Amino acid sequence: MDIHIDSAKPLPLYKQIAHAIIEKIAAGELQQGDTLPSIRQLAKTLQINVNTVQKSYHDLAHRGVIELPDKAKAIICRQKTQEEALQHFEEDVKLIIAEAYAAGVSRLMMEKTYKKILRKRSIN
Template structure:
């Protein structure tokens, strides 16, 4: 697993880790049933605090992408192709709206946004 955290980034370390794990799931590099390293092991490998990794794992659990079991490793449960419930689609839409609004406010045209969206989609399965 190739994870790089940037301590000088404005984005908190736990969020950087969570985002990178989500991308690995989206790209199929972490598959349903795979296990993540223990919190302690991941923290040691990345040279960060255990609570930072724990916070990332809990965020992924809240998003329904991993399952945490006491005294066991985290198991990937996301990345499976399935029909999303309407509430899940709404969550994604609500998360995308402010990002897209900011892009338009910065001057991106609709065709540039569409092109960017397709370029990003090509990165995933």
């Protein structure tokens, strides 16, 4: 599995890994039932600490993106249906808006940021 991380980026490495895996699912490169490299193996490949990969996998398991059996490799979960995904999207948006709002980020800045990202993805 080809993942690029960059320790110079402001985003923590464990999040970079989680993002990369979600992007691979969005692109269809990873599908339901596919397994991920073991935590130890991915840490070795990326030359980073095992704990970082572990945190990343736990994060993904937490979000229902992968299953993390105790002694087996992580497995990509069933894709959410559109309806489920939209419900998750709504709840996540609520949460991150509340967090940004708590720190004083203006509605205008949130809208700008959101639109910028949607534009980059250029989905229909």
